[in-house]
Amino acid sequence: MAFLTACKLQDPVTIADKLFLDLRRAILVGEIPAGKKISEPELAAAYGVSRGSLREAIGKLENCNLVTRKPNIGARIIDFSTEQLLEIYQIREATEGMAARLAAEHMTAEELVHLRKILERHHAEIAQHQSYSQHDVDLDFHFSIIQGSKNKRLIRMLCQDLYDLVRFYRFRLKSGFSRSEQAFQEHNLIVSAIERRDGEMAETLMRHHIRASRDYACKLLEQMPTSDT
């Protein structure tokens, strides 16, 4: 399960943190349906914790953009919309483009080897048509490059905040995600540019790659029935 790696809390010590991770997973996987209102007493009882700890956990979920709160009304799981998905893609295009540029400047030799390994895994899984694990590979690829930027705040911004949203949407669009071959080619070009230390080109290619992903997601969404709760 390379699901929920790259999280600030490797070993949650406090109850609120454990709860946060539990709820986060439940939301991302869809155990808790999107748009659902959170009842604090109910959830607290279900997990056997106090309302105080739960509220703290909800606060952290709010940071991750997975729930929204209104004063005196309560918290609810975020709802997904085509509009928001496109917004996220625009942000990813800008930020991950920059990450790729910086990665070309700062990535170490070992990190590049690791990146190549991810590509090989991707290639192997395409050959076996294991489309279900290609999402993880794709995430790993993007994570590695973001990590390679060495910009701590950018890493935090993307890995901790934005990518929870990305996972949230992935889990709801993973129907026929057969853009893997194309994506693999694009990944390949990006890695090559990084290996050449060509930051400008790495950024351009990454932006192109994410724009292509966005266009593909749009096409998928158009031919989908509007799913209501």
Added chain:
Amino acid sequence: MAFLTACKLQDPVTIADKLFLDLRRAILVGEIPAGKKISEPELAAAYGVSRGSLREAIGKLENCNLVTRKPNIGARIIDFSTEQLLEIYQIREATEGMAARLAAEHMTAEELVHLRKILERHHAEIAQHQSYSQHDVDLDFHFSIIQGSKNKRLIRMLCQDLYDLVRFYRFRLKSGFSRSEQAFQEHNLIVSAIERRDGEMAETLMRHHIRASRDYACKLLEQMPTSDT
């Protein structure tokens, strides 16, 4: 005081929210020194509120990146470093570049008029050498363009999260910020590009502008004594 505009909480109803705004302002202005450890009992007593409310406020401050928390140890105000400042500039270059591109596509005529007015204000204040209020004008300019992108998540990401950090640093570098004339020229070019609906050019110019700001800030930092606590 155009200080703390553009915040999600126009009218804070809950105690924790009021406290959050109070503390946020105190941190940005420097009333609470950078790097200072927060004592929950002490602060709670000082503001006459319960520790629970305070903890909630601290949680929100953590989202704004103004404090960091470690479990069982406590929270402390962030410390500023040259490294972090550069990281922020890199992120701004990418995200605000994208914002400018989107603004060129989506800004309304009225918003463009407003933008021009900001430029005029900037121009007037340069003539009068009111360098103290030029920071506000500069912030207003960038805020307007971000707002014009119409990307709600991008707006939130920048205006709510990143720009608190920008203000945090501004307040500590506002010594001789005499790049105003240069900045004004660059702002002018950006607005022109947006008016022409030339998103590509707007992005390029915005990135150039922010990179120039970064270089200038770097120069300032180099000829500054390392300030210890």
Added chain:
DNA sequence: CTTGGTTATAGTGTCGACATTATAACTTCA
């Protein structure tokens, strides 16, 4: 005098209870 361990203290994490607000159900009147 220094170092290791022990105790004391302050601080954070957690909880249950009360106050206040929003929502649902109900009653009453047109």
Added chain:
DNA sequence: TGAAGTTATAATGTCGACACTATAACCAAG
């Protein structure tokens, strides 16, 4: 019957107290 007002209920906001952890002070042995 429908709509407005009122009451009742449930949920959120707030608080003070207890439990546990980390740090500081202290003491003892080398």
